[in-house]
Amino acid sequence: MAPKKRFVLVEFLMEAVCVTALLAMLALMGIQSSSAVSALTERRSAQRVAELKQTLEQVAERQILHFLDSSEFASSSDDLHLASSAGVAIRLSRSTDGWSATAVHERLGDAHGCAIYFGEVAPPSRPVTPSAPGEVYCTEPRKRGATTYVISLLSPTA
Numbered sequence: 146m147a148p149k150k151r152f153v154l155v156e157f158l159m160e161a162v163c164v165t166a167l168l169a170m171l172a173l174m175g176i177q178s179s180s181a182v183s184a185l186t187e188r189r190s191a192q193r194v195a196e197l198k199q200t201l202e203q204v205a206e207r208q209i210l211h212f213l214d215s216s217e218f219a220s221s222s223d224d225l226h227l228a229s230s231a232g233v234a235i236r237l238s239r240s241t242d243g244w245s246a247t248a249v250h251e252r253l254g255d256a257h258g259c260a261i262y263f264g265e266v267a268p269p270s271r272p273v274t275p276s277a278p279g280e281v282y283c284t285e286p287r288k289r290g291a292t293t294y295v296i297s298l299l300s301p302t303a
Contacts, residue, residue: 190253193232194283197248197259200229201281204237204246205261218244218264240266247272259283 207225208218218239219225229235232251237244243264249255249272258272261281268274275282 190257191285193250193253194257194259194285196230197233197250198281198283200227200233200235200248201246201259201261203227204235204248205263205279205281208244208246208263217241236269238266238269240264242266243278245269257284 204222204225204227207227211217211219211225219237220239221237222229222235225237227235229248234249234251236247239245243262243266245260245262245266245268247258247260247269249258256272259281260269260271260273260275260283261279262268262275263278268278273282273284
C-alpha cells in the first residue's frame with residue numbers, strides 16, 4: 146500500500162491566505178459596483194432635471210411668440226405646439242397678464258421638477274416656487290435645497 150499524503154501546516158496556511166484574498170477581492174468588487182450604480186443614478190437624475198429646465202425654457206420662448214401672435218398667453222402645451230420628451234409632464238396656467246408652468250418627470254416623482262412664471266399670475270408652488278418672474282427654478286434630487294437657473298424674458302407689454 147502506498148503511504149497517504151498528509152497536509153503540511155504550510156500548505157494549509159497558503160490555501161487559507163488564497164481564500165481570504167479571493168473573498169477580499171469579491172468584497173471590493175461589490176463596493177465598487179454599488180458606487181458605480183449610485184453615480185449612474187445621480188447622473189441620470191441630473192440629466193432629467195436638465196431636460197425639464199430645457200423644456201420650460203422652450204415654453205417661455207413659445208409663450209412670448211404666442212403672445213406676439215395672438216395678444217394672449219397659451220393655456221396648454223398644445224397651443225404652443227410643444228412636444229415634450231417621454232416621461233415629462235408640463236402643466237400650464239395663465240391669466241390675462243401672465244402665465245406659469247411646471248414640469249416634472251415621471252422617473253423623478255412629483256416632489257422634484259422645475260417651475261417658472263411670468264407676469265401677473267400666482268407663482269406655482271409645486272414642485273418648487275420660483276422667487277422671481279422669468280426664472281426657471283429646479284429642485285435637484287439627492288441634494289438638499291434647490292438650484293436656481295435664470296433665463297431672461299421679454300416683457301409682454303414691451
